[in-house]
Amino acid sequence: MRILLGITGGIAAYKAADLARLLTHQGHQVRSILTEAGARFITPLTLTSLTGGPCYGANPDQGEWRANPSIEHIELARWADLVAVVPATANIIGKAANGLASDLLSTVLLATRAQVLWAPAMNTGMWEHPAVQANLARLRTFGHAVVDPGEGVLACGEEGSGKLADLLTIAEAIQFHGTPKLSSLIGRRVLITAGPTREDLDPVRTLTNRSTGAMGIELARAFRDAGAKVQLVLGGDLPAPWGLETIRVRSAQQMLEACKAHWPQADGLVAAAAVADQRPESPSTQKVKKVEGTEMLSLVRTPDILAQLSSQRRPGQWVIGFAAESEDHLVHAMAKLQKKSLDAVLVNDIQDGQAFGAQANTLIPVTDQGPQPALGPLPKDQLAQAVVQWWAQRLGAGPV
Numbered sequence: 001m002r003i004l005l006g007i008t009g010g011i012a013a014y015k016a017a018d019l020a021r022l023l024t025h026q027g028h029q030v031r032s033i034l035t036e037a038g039a040r041f042i043t044p045l046t047l048t049s050l051t052g053g054p055c056y057g058a059n060p061d062q063g064e065w066r067a068n069p070s071i072e073h074i075e076l077a078r079w080a081d082l083v084a085v086v087p088a089t090a091n092i093i094g095k096a097a098n099g100l101a102s103d104l105l106s107t108v109l110l111a112t113r114a115q116v117l118w119a120p121a122m123n124t125g126m127w128e129h130p131a132v133q134a135n136l137a138r139l140r141t142f143g144h145a146v147v148d149p150g151e152g153v154l155a156c157g158e159e160g161s162g163k164l165a166d167l168l169t170i171a172e173a174i175q176f177h178g179t180p181k182l183s184s185l186i187g188r189r190v191l192i193t194a195g196p197t198r199e200d201l202d203p204v205r206t207l208t209n210r211s212t213g214a215m216g217i218e219l220a221r222a223f224r225d226a227g228a229k230v231q232l233v234l235g236g237d238l239p240a241p242w243g244l245e246t247i248r249v250r251s252a253q254q255m256l257e258a259c260k261a262h263w264p265q266a267d268g269l270v271a272a273a274a275v276a277d278q279r280p281e282s283p284s285t286q287k288v289k290k291v292e293g294t295e296m297l298s299l300v301r302t303p304d305i306l307a308q309l310s311s312q313r314r315p316g317q318w319v320i321g322f323a324a325e326s327e328d329h330l331v332h333a334m335a336k337l338q339k340k341s342l343d344a345v346l347v348n349d350i351q352d353g354q355a356f357g358a359q360a361n362t363l364i365p366v367t368d369q370g371p372q373p374a375l376g377p378l379p380k381d382q383l384a385q386a387v388v389q390w391w392a393q394r395l396g397a398g399p400v
């Protein structure tokens with residue numbers, strides 16, 4: 001995505017440098033505009049060094065970092081897929097809400113047809129002032145997105161609201177608002193399971209597996225960014241993603257109950273969780289004491305969540321399962337597809353340390369037409385986007 005980052009004159013401007021670095025690392029092209037007040041807090045050199053892209057400013061005499069002397073504001077306004085103002089002062093919010101164009105950033109904001117996103121940061125008194133709130137409400141009516149500030153101790157020493165939102169949250173909001181929505185997924189409810197389940201032996205010990213939940217979380221983000229309404233049923237410890245409903249669970253039984261509560265309203269299911277197949281037959285409420293010699297642990301089957309949800313589906317609901325296999329993966333996947341009446345199985349080859357905990361992964365979709373071209377190897381975020389594109393195309397082509 002081509003992101004134009006506007007940085008205005010608030011003390012949180014130093015955090016914009018970190019955001020610029022983060023967005024660049026995520027693979028976005030980043031250019032920046034510093035207002036005159038913004039340039040008192042951080043320098044163009046910081047931004048050009050971190051992004052590899054030019055930094056523009058209000059002052060035409062600022063030398064080599066003023067890259068394009070010809071109708072700069074229009075070129076920038078056209079270049080951007082998304083303009084993010086981080087941090088946004090009360091001043092720039094007021095100017096943009098009222099159509100003022102008195103410097104490069106405010107002029108670009110008026111000229112651009114790209115999505116605009118605001119991350120305000122200011123003293124609590126300023127933030128709560130009706131003028132600022134009315135200006136933000138006006139910006140929302142233009143279709144602009146606002147990432148509200150959080151609460152905390154502010155640079156001025158006051159404690160309250162007005163603190164710049166967390167940078168990861170801002171980056172997720174940028175990703176969401178800057179991603180084109182896919183017609184076959186807009187407004188569709190997608191239920192996604194992710195992460196490991198945990199089956200307790202006693203209050204201390206637990207049976208689990210090596211899944212982290214990263215792939216399922218990236219799928220949840222990718223469906224969210226494509227316009228779906230996502231409900232994520234999540235095991236494990238990874239943080240819940242921004243902008244969707246997360247239901248945290250521990251055991252397979254809890255995952256089943258959470259899924260059953262949401263499945264009737266959903267349009268589709270992506271079952272990416274690594275559900276434990278067995279649980280201890282009689283978990284102990286007290287810590288089990290060690291004994292000498294061999295010990296036996298009696299295990300029983302956990303519920304088959306995917307099979308149950310698939311068998312209870314109503315017409316029009318689609319179901320995608322996952323298979324993590326270390327041998328004959330396509331044969332196993334085809335068998336799973338047929339046995340559980342799925343629309344697709346995404347196969348992970350878990351040999352050579354792929355899949356669990358790995359950064360990059362490959363998935364082979366298997367449908368009733370057999371194995372489809374492999375997706376990846378790609379980092380998990382891009383792989384999830386590829387899965388969503390592939391599935392949205394199939395959905396768009398007609399009923400599954």
Ligand SMILES: Cc1cc2nc3c(=O)[nH]c(=O)nc-3n(C[C@H](O)[C@H](O)[C@H](O)COP(=O)(O)O)c2cc1C
Nearest residue numbers: 008009010011035037038089090091092121122123
């Ligand atoms: C030390 C200092 C910190 C400031 N912090 C903020 C701030 O966090 N939020 C804000 O809206 N204004 C803040 N201001 C006021 C703005 O810098 C001022 O309104 C300026 O005109 C904003 O210009 P700009 O919107 O073009 O960047 C601060 C001013 C100073 C001197």
